[in-house]
Amino acid sequence: MRVLLTTWGSRGDVEPLAGLAVELRARGAQVRVCAPPDEEFAALLARVGVPLVPLGPTVRSVVAGTEPPTAKDAFRLAPELVAARFDILTAAAEGCDALLATGLMPAGARDVAEKLGIRYVYACFHVFGIPSRHFPPGSRPGRESPRDETDNRVLWEQDAQRVNALYGEAVARHRASIGLPPVDNVRDHVFTDRPWLAADATLCPSQGMTDLDVVQTGAWILPDDRPLPEGLEAFLDAGEPPVYVGFGSMAAHAPKDIARVATEAVRAHGRRVLLARGWAGLAPVDDAGDCFVVGEVNQQALFPRVAAVVHHGGAGTTTAAARAGAPQVVVPRIADQPYWAGRVAELGIGSAHHDPTPTRDSLYAALTTALTPGTRARARALAATLPADGAARAAELLLDAAGGEGAPASG
Known part of the structure; x- marks a missing residue:
């Protein structure tokens, strides 16, 4: 069994994938990780013997300026990451049975899985970013919602429009290049109807928080036995x-x-x-x-x-x-x-x-x-109540899903 894990984001997006990779390998799977080429991420993955396939620019180059990234920066980065995913993931996922994506809106990952006919899973590390009637979406670059709008469903629809503005044209163009039709809603296409939530149920409860069929695996912890300096x-x-x-x-x-x-x-x-x-x-x-x-x-x-x-x-x-x-x-x-x-x-x-x-x-x-x-x-x-087996559970679920006959390219 071969599995490709991918993300673009901070250490908090990369380290959980390292934890999941360790559990997948313990079950006999071959694992590769496509992630930003920051030196510390490469060192983290090397520590557990997992190959890093560089994806996109370094995160540090984007966020480590004297000022936070602007909306203009976001609209420049979004299509760059889409292009990188279609290019890098297509090659890295060749021969794989499953592709799991997380991190900053991984637009392009599901499309590659669809083209290759392999299982696709979207995973997130908190429930806050999943559409819900109970809370509004977080901020995102693009046209702001009216200040007097309070209907959460409307606000989430407007959030989907902002995602389309950021990623839609690039996704449509690259899908067309590999013979796939366009998608109307990039965000929901990325998330699928059954996203995975890699967070502890006590710290981040998902029950009743969203209309999606969330699979909560627990947090993906990478065991660390390094001594302190x-x-x-x-x-x-x-x-x-x-x-x-x-x-x-x-x-x-x-x-x-x-x-x-x-x-x-x-x-x-x-x-x-x-x-x-x-x-x-x-x-x-x-x-x-x-x-x-x-x-x-x-x-x-x-x-x-x-x-x-x-x-x-x-x-x-x-x-x-x-x-x-x-x-x-x-x-x-x-x-x-x-x-x-x-x-x-x-x-x-x-x-x-x-x-x-x-x-x-x-x-x-x-x-x-x-x-x-x-x-x-x-x-x-x-x-004392927090379990440590989230990555193990996710590994078993992913391998079971990838091994199913006729497994669709969705979570």
């Missing part, structure tokens, strides 16, 4: 657990002056500070010994040893902190991050700082909630 081990052993502050792949989207603001807020609680450099390049504000900076690190080993995790609210970091039983302060910036912030607050395992520009006082207040014994107790209790 010696310097970090020494810092952790030298005092009480520090507060971790990191914004992952957020670069221009990271809150302004967040290293200084967070350091002052954490110190006001009498806690030490552990800064994760990330793409935002967080750095110490002084040379005091109560602050330590780390690069890419094993969060599975680190998070159980910190007092709290202050972060942007990506699906991966939220899940990692929850699995570690670490209280969280989520400062959401874009996309699904406000959703995860809300879930952390609702579950009582931390606090949501919805103001995108935290101050020393506002972050101090959010930490006050996160650092209470009650919050830590709830976080630890929840951690």
Whole structure:
């Protein structure tokens, strides 16, 4: 059995595919991953022995400027990624039995699977992006919906129109080039009627949230047994657990002056500070010994040893902190991050700082909630209930689906 996994997005989009790939290989499948050619993604996949087929530009080149990407950037990137998928995936999927796509609107992936006659599955890492009568769509480049429009169904229809504006012409042109008819609704074509949700059911419940037949597999966790760096081990052993502050792949989207603001807020609680450099390049504000900076690190080993995790609210970091039983302060910036912030607050395992520009006082207040014994107790209790077999379940489902006779090119 041969399987192709593809994504274009941040580490939070790539690492789950590595976890799924490991489980697929354990069941005898041959696996390849088409993903952005960022060095850290290549290193991540190399660590588990999974070949990386480069797809599109590096993510860092798109998001790591001094300003967030503009709508003009999005309208330039969308057709570029469609073209890359038709080109790269067609070659990479030759001889495969299934193609699973995720990440930034993978328009083009299902079309390649359709042409090759292989099983196609769309997977997402949160329910927030799936059309629903219960909540409106997130923001997307293109014509904005009227401010007085409140009907969620109408808003989702307008979201589909924005997706068509971004990807429709490129998808139609490339489908025609391989003898396929056009599609009316690119978004729903990509999603299928049966998308997979690679998220924990407690952290991200899907029941009743959408009219689609969602298959919730659980989160795809890549086991990590790497030791922590010696310097970090020494810092952790030298005092009480520090507060971790990191914004992952957020670069221009990271809150302004967040290293200084967070350091002052954490110190006001009498806690030490552990800064994760990330793409935002967080750095110490002084040379005091109560602050330590780390690069890419094993969060599975680190998070159980910190007092709290202050972060942007990506699906991966939220899940990692929850699995570690670490209280969280989520400062959401874009996309699904406000959703995860809300879930952390609702579950009582931390606090949501919805103001995108935290101050020393506002972050101090959010930490006050996160650092209470009650919050830590709830976080630890929840951690004990979170299963770790999401990737294994997804691997079994995918191989079963791909092995079915006459398997259609849809999820």
